[in-house]
Amino acid sequence: MDKDNFAKAKGHWILARMGKRVLRPGGKELTHKLIEGLHISPQDRVAEFAPGLGYTAALALARHPQSYVGIDADEDAVKLLRRGIRNGNTSFLLGSAEQTGLPAESRDKVYGEAMLTMQSDAQKSKIIGEAYRVLRKGGLYGIHELGLCPENLGEDLETEIRKELARVIRVNARPRTVSQWKALLEKEGFTIRSVDTNTMHLLESKRVLDDEGFFRAIKINVNILLHPQARKRIAEMRRVFRKYEPHLNAVAIIAEKN
Numbered sequence: 001m002d003k004d005n006f007a008k009a010k011g012h013w014i015l016a017r018m019g020k021r022v023l024r025p026g027g028k029e030l031t032h033k034l035i036e037g038l039h040i041s042p043q044d045r046v047a048e049f050a051p052g053l054g055y056t057a058a059l060a061l062a063r064h065p066q067s068y069v070g071i072d073a074d075e076d077a078v079k080l081l082r083r084g085i086r087n088g089n090t091s092f093l094l095g096s097a098e099q100t101g102l103p104a105e106s107r108d109k110v111y112g113e114a115m116l117t118m119q120s121d122a123q124k125s126k127i128i129g130e131a132y133r134v135l136r137k138g139g140l141y142g143i144h145e146l147g148l149c150p151e152n153l154g155e156d157l158e159t160e161i162r163k164e165l166a167r168v169i170r171v172n173a174r175p176r177t178v179s180q181w182k183a184l185l186e187k188e189g190f191t192i193r194s195v196d197t198n199t200m201h202l203l204e205s206k207r208v209l210d211d212e213g214f215f216r217a218i219k220i221n222v223n224i225l226l227h228p229q230a231r232k233r234i235a236e237m238r239r240v241f242r243k244y245e246p247h248l249n250a251v252a253i254i255a256e257k258n
Contacts (some may be wrong), residue, residue, distance in 0.1 A: 006229035011169030011237055012052075012114075014230050021055050022211035024113045025146045026198035026250025028031040029210070031113065033196045037254040038109050043065060047134060049097040049112030049127065050074075054081050056113060061090060063111075069102070071095045099124040100136045108238045110135055111142035118171050121184070126141045128188045135257040141190060146175035147197065147251035152176065161244050176249055190255035200248040203238040251255045 006014055012023050012065040021233045022028050035056065040046060040063040051057045051070035061068055070092045072078050095101060095111065110131045116124050150156060165173040176184070182192050201207040209217045224231045241248065 006227065006233055008170065009233075010057065010171050011233070012171075014085075014233055016053060018227070018230060018234070019213065019216060019220045020208070021053055021216070022142050023052060023202075024056075024250070025159060025200050025202060025248075026144060026196075026252060027207050027211045028103070028197045030144055030196060030250050030252045031056055031059070034111060034113070034144045034252045037064075037196075037252070038111060038133075038142050038196050040065050040109055040112045044108040045106065047071065047102060047107045047110045049100075049101070049110070049131070050115035051081060051092070052077055052114075054085055056072050056111075057081070060111075061085070061087070065089070071097060071100050073097070081129075098123065098130050100130055100134060104133050105136045107134045108136060108139050109142070110139070111144075113144040114146065116143060116147040116184075116198040117173050117175050120172075120174065124174075124184055127190060128185060128190070132188050132190065132257055137257055139257045140193070141255045141257065142187070142252065143181070143183060143185075143255075144250065146173060146200065147181065148175045148177045148247055149249050150247075151177050151179055153247060157247065158246060161247060164240050164244065168233075168240045175248070181251055181253055185253065187253045189258055191258055192253060193256050194254045196252045198250045200241065200245070200250050203234065203241060 015023055024031050040060055042064045044065045046060055046065045046068045048057055050072050057070055067089045070081060073096055075094055078092050078094045095146045116127060162174055178195060224234060
């Protein structure tokens, strides 16, 4: 699909086209907590599932791991990452997070952001299981995903939120509560080590300013003004996010392979 067709493109690609670099539900703040919680060191072999635009990859690489591999199913994303991030211990592969092709127990740290949310529970489990397979014993897996709250959110409201999100972002988003995310990880054999949450204010002005900085925030706003179709889609996304704000959050979890 032509990602410049703003009427049909996925929400995150529209935001990227407008210049937004931080596309995770908990913003830069929660991404930094995730990377800090993984304690990446120069001895670590790191894998990232769905690195997207490479913002978090740069944070991980700043910690100088022994090696880093990013695996993304989007060919355009892989091409951009290969052009933008080049060093001897880094590679980006076109592939699936549920079947990476990486050897078993070959990684010390694995993480992924804002990608499990877009999968069915069965696919979530396959991807989590793949992270478990490629990690050595004692290795850490980090996720940063869209959450639902409170824990006793009714099934009808949960279904309504999922349908509205799918309609506006053109992706079948299936967020989960903190306890549900933890249960998915534990079912595949992980032990939960830490949980952090943040508000889901992806499109709010203060979050955009905090995440992107003053000058890039201005650039994003100018781009939105210059692209009426994109402006319409973004306004609709913001409307839905605000409508369900009491029931949406962002969740970052660090889990250990037993």
